[in-house]
Amino acid sequence: MSSIVVYNTQSRRKEPFVTIEPGKVRMYVCGVTPYDSAHIGHGMSLIVFDVIRRYLTHRGYEVRHIQNFTDIDDKIINRANQEGIAADDLTEGLISAWHEESAALNVLPATAYPRATREIGPIIEMIEGLIASGHAYPVDGDVYFRVRAFPGYGKLSNRNVDDLRAGARIEVDERKDDPLDFALWKAAKPGEPSWPSPWGAGRPGWHIECSAMSSTYLDGQVDIHGGGGDLIFPHHENEIAQSEAYLGAEPFARYWVHNGLVRSGGEKMSKSLGNFVRINAILERGLGPAFRLMILQSQYRVPLTYSEDGLLAAERGLDRLRTAAAPAAAGLDEAPPDAGLCQLASTVDHRFHEAMDDDFTAPVAVAALFDLGTAINRARGEGKAAAAIEPARLKLVELAEVLGLDLTPAAGVAGGGDAPFIDLLVRVRSELRTAKQWQLSDLIRDELSNLEIELEDTPAGSNWTRRTT
RNA sequence: GGCGCCAUAGCCAAGCGGUAAGGCACGGGUUUGCAAAACCCUGAUCGGCGGUUCGAAUCCGCCUGGCGCCUCCA
Structure with missing residues (x-):
């Protein structure tokens, strides 16, 4: 077996x-x-x-x-x-x-x-x-x-x-x-x-x-x-x-x-030394998935060096994987799978299992996932059809799931009681951008940023996320 | 005192005899109205000194510096 x-x-x-x-x-x-x-x-x-x-x-x-x-x-x-x-x-x-x-x-x-x-x-x-x-x-x-x-x-x-x-x-x-x-x-x-x-x-x-x-x-x-x-x-x-x-x-x-x-x-880190961070303190900031990635990036038998910077570094890496794993916004088009990507997906699958078979060496498995993620993002940047990328994307999601890594967008993206107001501001800003009113649209972006809301403009429209701190 | 573990680029971290994975940060670039995101490029000879070997980050010895357990602890 x-x-x-x-x-x-x-x-x-x-x-x-x-x-x-x-x-x-x-x-x-x-x-x-x-x-x-x-x-x-x-x-x-x-x-x-x-x-x-x-x-x-x-x-x-x-x-x-x-x-x-x-x-x-x-x-x-x-x-x-x-x-x-x-x-x-x-x-x-x-x-x-x-x-x-x-x-x-x-x-x-x-x-x-x-x-x-x-x-x-x-x-x-x-x-x-x-x-x-x-x-x-x-x-x-x-x-x-x-x-x-x-x-x-x-x-x-x-x-x-x-x-x-x-x-x-x-x-x-x-x-x-x-x-x-x-x-x-x-x-x-x-x-x-x-x-x-x-x-x-x-x-x-x-x-x-x-x-x-x-x-x-x-x-x-x-x-x-x-x-x-x-x-x-x-x-x-x-x-x-x-x-x-x-x-x-x-x-x-x-x-x-x-x-x-x-x-x-x-x-x-231990209770008796008093130098501990509670799990809840991480969960409250929405950094649970980042915490898991941080742990996966070091071999389980080796002592894990915990630091706030390390946690945030994991969050940033996770974001890149999430970008790669995100389903095509516009749905799937008609295109045959990309041969190069499929080949890479297969290589990554092999590397992943080889690493995990060897005493659950997750850092190597995760490294393979990052390689796949980078290739997917690159293919998107090159304008490849979503359907051509889909098999590789599904492989990434599948393998991440084996590690319990949830690559769906960060929690709280659209949550919060202020969400309707933010949506409204973003919509107004989109109108301003269409009218090339850049001073005003940039003002809205900067002010939202001061409120921990980050905007991202894409050809398909503008998205917003809450910054993790 | 006894038993173990570790020391790899600015930070985190793989590697287990065949010529240094991956992540984050920094710098340069592509893209963008400007940003952001994304992508590309850029960086280490592996704590020190000896030894074994055709060949060592990887094996052996010594040294230096950390850590864990021996008492409650995931």
């Missing part, structure tokens, strides 16, 4: 993509702990895995895409207390905002969005299994995973347990058998949200929910398990330990896929 290769964090090399079930992909992507609004680091992860999912689907795979919400943990409890609301209300609001923003970024909905708090049953079942097999032990209402009972511990993040022990800066909990052991279940403190369990009221630890949910929703082992690079250790390492110990099978995930982290001002 394909010759796709995927970089696997665990082996640190690209491997041929072979799924558990032929033609089907089980993909689990670690979502968020909703205690604050989403920033563009989350946006990058969202888009990276959306592109992977879209491409695999395009390649004929049936993709089951699960994304979770870890909707109970210390940060959530703390934040809810600060705001004087219930943890549930906090997470509910943030999750619905997440869905809205995700949709606005043109991210396809996942197959399912399980939440930790709604999967307590499977989580408890898994913990019981781990205790029964000697991989975990209860202490005073807590349950810990016995790291040294799992020989493969450290294989994902390439660490050995003795180095970890030496470097451990964690405050040592004397009740644990070993400082490395981590919590599967935490006993509830007074006033905390809790669920009944064989060990008393409590809540799941951080890592167990993903192990339980991925197995529950994807039938045990998975093909792709993804997330940001900052999840490799300890989160995913611990997931492997729990899941493989519980399932008695390996690998838990065939391909560990991690996106590079967004950097801002030379540092990782």
